[in-house]
Amino acid sequence: MWYRTGPLAMKVNCVSPSDLSVDELSAWNAILRDVPAFRSPYLSPGWAKLVGRSRPDSTVVVFRKDDQPVGFLPVQRSTGHTALPLGGPICDYQSLIARDDVQLDARLALDELKVKRIDFTGLTDAHPCCAPHIKTQDLGMVVDVSNGWDAYVENRRAAGSSVLKRVRKKYKKMKAECTNVEFSAFTHNKDDFKTLMDWKRDQWRRTGSIDIMSKPWINQVISDSFDVSDNGFGGELFTLKADGQLVAALYALKLDKILHAWFVGYSRDYETYSPGLILFTETLKAMAESGYEQLDLGGGEYQFKQSLATQTRMAGPGFIGSSNLATYSRSLQYEVRSIVESLPLGCVRSWPAKAMRRMDIWRGMSESNSR
Template sequence: MDISVYRPGDLSAAERAAWTALQSKAHLNGSPELANPFLSPEFTLAVGRTRRSVRIAVVREDGEPAAFFPFQRTAAGVGRAVGLGVSDCQGLVHRPDFTWDARELLRACGLAVWEFDHLVEGQTPFEGSASGAFPSPVMDVDQGYDAYLRQLRAHSPKFTRTTFAKERRLGRDAGEVHYVHDERDPAALRTLMAWKSAQYRRTGRSDRFAHPWINELVQQLFHTRSEPFAGILSVLYAGGRPIAAHFGLRTERVLACWFPAYDPAYSKYSPGLILHLRMAEAAAADGIAYLDLGRGQKEYKDSLKTRELIVSEGWVTRRHPVAFGHRAHRVPVRALRNAVLSRPEFFEPADKILKRVGKIRSKG
């Protein structure tokens, strides 16, 4: 393999265009999962403006780009997926039938280890190092919104009926319900981020928006617009007031759901569910094939999904002291977290404790 490693700003316009072309043709080449926005050059470049450790490996065959591998690297050679912790899809974007040797790639990138937690399906050279695989629910709208609704009614008739009834009641109680699929007002984004921060604190979770680089990344992506890629802020209004919002990323065929939140004062109307159905309708009209709800066990995802993708987590390593040390530190933490999340007898008590802590933090 002919592999060159670049800083994000050193990637040429021709190389960026080649990367985008691989994503645009992915569904035609039997790898539709490679069209995910988190695998786009725009996402990697945005993370690169907030994290100096971002690098991009370009693999060439016969002088032409055949694959792009974005990653982050420490001085010691510890590698991570770009945006690990906020990225919901990771891997190598490549030509059809392209094969690679994972350890040869790591060596060329100066990595002793590469860690991932949302590895996309079909990355065989990396999948052998995965320690676990997890469902990532999706909402298929490639046949149109009406077809999606028919499938939803067949799968969850009570859920569908109740959600639409709540939307009608919301309109009667709070005023006309209005939806904006691509809201460009930065004030609406600030409202969403404030709701999400409050939700994290209320439920005892770590507040992602307490990290300046995540704040900066989201705001950058909100203003990012190219022909195949955009940051999309969707807002549900009632009586002229925003009551639910979502910020995600879109390519030509995939809308990646990322940061949903709502005003708790309207929780009895399930505004988040209403918002997701409106998003599905608008996405179908825009030619989107599916909405990726992201890895994680949530009741609302089970209600909305039509199927599931699979993402993996783990480490690709070379025989190197740094790799051994990193695994020894990270494996127990990952194993404990996954055990808690996957088993109701562990998760439910832990979730209750987190929510009690969240109440104390919110009062303070």
Template sequence: MDISVYRPEELTAADRTAWRTLQSKAYAGGASQLANPFLAPEFTRAVGRCRRDVRVAVLREDGSTGEPAAFFPYQRNAVGVGRAVGLGLSDCQGLVHAPGFRWDAQELLRACGLVIWEFDHLAEGQQPFEQSLLGTFPSPVIDVADGWDAYVARLRARSGRGTRVRLGYERKLARVAGDVHYVHDERDPAMLRTLMEWKSAQYRRTGRSDRFAHPWIRELTEQLFHTRTDSFAGLLSVLYAGDRPVAAHFGVRSEHILACWFPAYDPAFAKYSPGVVQHLRMARGAAEDGLSHLDLGRGQRDHKDVLKTGDVQVSEGWTTRRHPVAAAHWARRAPVRALRNTVVSHPELRAPADRLLRSMGRARTWTATRARSPR
């Protein structure tokens, strides 16, 4: 086995084509998660432009001149602590490989100069990495492979009345705010900035850390918005009522999958459920665009539960070598992740924690408003 490590920009056009081909073969072979856009070469290259710690290992079974059999994107710090590319942002991680390919995780980590590799959305079928799992979690998906009408029929079969109510949200919104129209692929950068402002406000309002307060994440989002190939694109979708945007979403799509990433809406229209209307329109747009499903991402939310058609599984944990740096990193990170997963996985704990975060968000917003007010 030959394992060579490159910066993302050092990969040749032939390498990137081989990577995309492996994703297509994986999807055709039933390993649909490996076709996720977060595992596409375009996503890794975009993160690599924003962060200098991104690397890609190319695995070849027939020596250094053989055809690539797998690609392993990762980030690495100076002491060999590795993480999935975009850890905390990406919703699908792992090694993209040909059907039936086998690898040794310890050999791979040594070749990459890693003592530990951390992940939180490891795709199914990555057994060599499943050395120390904190848990495996459902990641909801919306299957639109058979078209929009078939998807709605599945929703009606599960909950006829609930589906009628949700499909009616759009009519209620139109009565209040004007004719509703939807743009599946909005190319106005100003609308992307509006979405990021909405999302930052939502993070603060709900007590979460504002991802867009990090310049590299804003830069990454803007780069992906302008990235467009035959098999990958950053996709901004916007719901308008009258001439006013009321909800938007930015995600990334591959040949078959739309990865849902940053949804947000204007809170002035919250009682009309613009987020649900937006996701239903996205599902219809994805079906019309020839995509097979929308990946809603790990995490339990009411809109995911009512709109999903099923789940895929993702895992969180580490693959390690015997090394003191790996042990120290594990000791520092494991308790925090275990506590968070315990809270998230139990509704009786999750609801109070969510209320506490929202209270903190209101206090933070009040303090910021007071600080900006004239004395």
């Protein structure tokens, strides 16, 4: 199907992640390699193929110019009129993936997908065509260790952050009071991985959060990621142990020399030592020593993220839609949210945003039989 936008002629078609051609994979990986803003595991073909193995409705919209692939948009079906980010509630970042000088109109994907609207939960501004569709701007926290550990320590000192100093004291105290304290980087211990996942599910139950692993397809994606190795894409586990048991664990997705913190947990028996912070700082040191460049901590206004991060990344919820009732309904939701957030209503101001996020999680978890 051919669409024309001004002087441009684009061919847009949908492809299952498993059916991406060699040329399409090569073009996609070239964009990730050459454009730093796209260097995230969630924006890689490895992520698309990983999710595609567990969701039959996984789709990549491919944009072609002069019969060459120039843009990619990974999605999954939600309802008959809406598409969602590929990976739903376990995908932190989304974007239309193309070089800046490639002019694309993401709305061209709507007809090919046969949907009225494409919703996003963490749309980045990595491509100029995405920025206008971000309705609420959030920030992802990123730690840059590309210049080495000493340079990072100096960066935090110059920024006025004492987090590393505090953590060193906690770690020293832990080593003095516990036996066999050991940090392990880039490990693939399946028992530790399982313990971390059990911690997360217990945490969700205790806090009344949605247990996303209750969905078999999500559980499968997470499990498969631990063993996958696909053109620099995969998973890495970091652990902190003491007294012969696991104290804290961090599981991150990887794309070449970029890591994205995905799941982190710790034993509540050791929380007095701040084991999570110890784990993060030791992970960053190990990354710097191994030639890794960045650890993306994701979004969320958490103090520990702000104290560790050296830079931010723009990402936020939004949507792309044509002129129809489904688009108008979504626009109205964001307008109501904006109005409530501008009023002096205390904690009530956050209710619409929380309600929309919770609904997006449920929608992202749901499965569709459509292709």
